[in-house]
Amino acid sequence: MSKKLESYPLVDRTEPNLLEDTFPYELPPLIHFDGPMVEYIDGKPIKFDPAGIKTRDIFITDTTFRDGQQARPPYTADQMVRIYDLLAKLGGPHGVIRQTEFFLYTSNDRKTLDRCRELGHRYPECTGWIRAVKGDFRLVRDAGLKETGILTSCSDYHIFQKLKFKSRQECMDAFCSVVEEAFSAGVRPRCHLEDVTRADIDGFILPFCERLMRMSEQVPEKLSAKIRLCDTMGFGVSFPGAALPRSIPKLIYKLNHEVGVPSERLEWHGHNDFHKVHVNAATAWLYGCDAVNATLFGFGERTGNPPLEGALIEYIALKGKLHGIHPQTITELADYMRSIGLPIPDHYPLVGRCFNTTSAGIHAGGLRRDERIYNIFDTTKLLGRPPRVALTDKSGADGVAHWVNEFFGLKGDHRISVIKMHKLARWVNDQYEKQGRLTAISDEEMEAKVKEIMPEHWTKHKGR
Secondary structure: OOOOOOOOOOOOOOOOOOOOOOOOOOOOOOOOOOOOEEEEEOOEEEEEOHHHHHOOOOEEEEOOOOHHHHHOOOOOHHHHHHHHHHHHHHHOOOOOEEEEEEOOOOHHHHHHHHHHHHOOOOOOEEEEEEEOOHHHHHHHHHHOOOEEEEEOOOOHHHHHHHOOOOOHHHHHHHHHHHHHHHHHOOOEEEEEEEOHHHOOHHHHHHHHHHHHHHHHOOOOHHHOOEEEEEEOOOOOEOOOOOOOOOEHHHHHHHHHHHHOOOHHHEEEEEOOOOOOHHHHHHHHHHOOOOEEEEEHHHOOOOOOOOEHHHHHHHHHHHHOOOOOOOOHHHHHHHHHHHHOOOOOOOOOOOOOOOOOEEOOHHHHHHHHHOHHHOOOOOHHHHHOOOOEEOEOOOOHHHHHHHHHHHHHOOOHHHOOOHHHHHHHHHHHHHHHHOOOOOOOEOHHHHHHHHHHHOHHHHHHHHOO
């Protein structure tokens, strides 16, 4: 006999329950948790309490000028200064975007760094990036930086195949000698564990990080080594039960609880080779890594890095508040990046030209009745991007009505009814049915046709 199923009686209502505690509309949808997440390490249940994300000081670091420049021709100094200035505006006064990093190898890099610091922004703090070579610290010292990233490649693919060390011990000793050089120079080292998700975690990563922690005990707290976990090939996964070295939760747990790396000195840096880059970064936050390293619009080497604007929206969703973030600057940055030649696909989330544009008539009808039905949040308020309709053969009268009312800026009872749109909607439909058109109708074409077909509305609303 089959097991009796639960019974769920209908909860009848005459007023809608719009779940506004989760979907407040004036903010991105909030992420709530109804219990701890359980992971298993060595057969033992380990509980992670994601509610702690509300009180932890999680933040974002930027690598647009480092990893981001490995995927494009170099930015000019003027371009980098403008982007840095906008990053400071975007992250706000509380340092949600806490740091950014610069190459130091060319005179252009060093002059640009100086110009950025001259702007006087507290955040994001300017840091450096160098190879694990003692001589490179001259560049860091001369620049007067307080912190620098150091490339400490850590999988055997890199230790033996790329760096040609004879043993892991030789590799670890070499890396630690560079860290000592940083301490001696009064510079905080941030060790970038390249290819960590393809490394021997127990055999190399944990011993190396444990040694870094012991070395850090001998210097002032402000110099204590940081650890950047670099998922260089995008192999990291967030799934419960996944094994090391690919498990992000287990990797962070071991570093936190078995080696003693504090959360505030752990940073996640991912790549998008398997379409997991954003969720992997958010998973790192949840499981005890305070910093997520990102680039503007995910533009980085090969498949790119965690998108900085996506990390900001995730931050708001987890924290439930803006915390000084100025999200409309995301749109300002996208417009600027397009102007200097960065390709942003039309359907790219949050900033693509079509990200909140619909061409389906049934969707346009929903937008006309209540834009919350088909808009992810108040994109007008948060991003300066009102929802739009692209007019095609799928738009119907509802799509035409939405376009016209948005064009005239009409809201509520002032909006023109769909009944008065039929002549214009028939013209749109004829473009496809009779003319065989295959492209969307441009705003310029629609503007001219509205003036022709609806002259009284044009005079009333555009002649003011």
